[in-house]
Amino acid sequence: DTEVTQTPKHLVMGMTNKKSLKCEQHMGHRAMYWYKQKAKKPPELMFVYSYEKLSINESVPSRFSPECPNSSLLNLHLHALQPEDSALYLCASSRQGAYGYTFGSGTRLTVV
C-alpha cells in the first residue's frame, strides 16, 4: 500500500459546525503532515506529527486541532471555522523527514 488516503474528498460546513478530516497511511512512515492550500498558491504547512511528537505552525488558529490516534492516522478537527478557512487541505507522510513524501488527494473544504 503506497497511498495516503484522505476523507472526505469534499466538505461543506457552517461556521458553527464541528467536523473532522481524516488521513491514513499504511506505509510505515513515521512523519505525517497537514497542509492548507488556497487557490493558485503553494501549500502551507500547518502541523507535523513526527516520531510521536507534534509540531505546530504558530500562525495556525486554535479552531484547527490535530489528533494522532496511532502512527497511521492523523486527523484534523475543525470547530467554529471562518469563510476564509475555505481551502484545499492536503495530508502527506514521509518515511524519514526529508525523503519519500507522499500526498493524499486532498479535502476541498468550503465554510459557509
Place this chain on the structure above:
Amino acid sequence: AQKITQTQPGMFVQEKEAVTLDCTYDTSDQSYGLFWYKQPSSGEMIFLIYQGSYDEQNATEGRYSLNFQKARKSANLVISASQLGDSAMYFCATPLRGGSNYKLTFGKGTLLTVNP
C-alpha cells in the same frame, strides 16, 4: 532567509513542444535536493522527479528531466513533447529544517497551459 523561487507565474506551450520551468533555491542546508510536483485542477499533488544535491547526473523520468546547475542553485524542469494533460500547476520544493523537523517547502508555482 532560506527560500525556493519560481519566477514564472504562468507559461504557455504548444502541444508536442518542449518547455522549461524555472526553479532556484537559496538554502544553507544543501544535504537534500529538490522535488518537482504536478498539481492538476483536481488538487492531487503528484510527485514527478527528484534531484539529489550531490548527484552528478541530471535526473530524468520519462518525459521529465532536470537541468541541474549546482553553482547557480537552479533545478529547472524540462518537459519534452508536451501533452494536453500536462496542463497543471507545477511546484518545486525542498525540505527545510525547522527545529527538529524537516518540512517540505514549496515555491509559488508555475501554471502551465498546453495549447492544441
